[in-house]
Amino acid sequence: MVMDFLKRVFQGTTQTGQAGQSGQAERPTRPQAVQPRQAQALIDADQPPFLLDVRERHEFAAGHIPGAQLIPLGELEKRLNELPTDQPILCICRSGSRSGAAANLLARRGLQTINLTGGMIGWAGAGLPVKRGNGK
Helix, strand or coil: CHHHHHHHHHCCCCCCCCECCCCCECCCCCCEEECHHHHHHHHCCCCCCEEEECCCHHHHHHCECCCCEECCHHHHHHHHHHCCCCCCEEEECCCCHHHHHHHHHHHHCCCCEEEECCHHHHHHHCCCCCECCCCC
16 A cells, blocks of 8 residues: 555656656656655554755754754755665655755755655654654
8 A cells, every 4th residue: 555655655756757768757856745644654564765954953852753864955865875876765854845956956866855845844743753852
């Protein structure tokens, strides 16, 4: 079910929309957006996305999604080598704006990205788990 959801999330977002030589679709050029409960379903899947929080350190410490990795947006381009290339990246910020910018940047680099609509405000508002402190 979750894999079907991921296929729907990424369907029709490639530059050409054509299958490549390997018979697989090209990587998306635009990030997709998911609501908090959809994001939770992705996180709970057998193959969850990499959780990338692009806020500042003090924001992250105040509350983040368990398992998220912090790379502030201002450091992202310098730290691209820390990101996986073999799984989708769920981008997270406070409201969805900075994470949208991060998702667009990473999508232009050929990575599969998903933006958390509403950010941590929406996540916490949906009653989903929030971890305090600097650890994952």
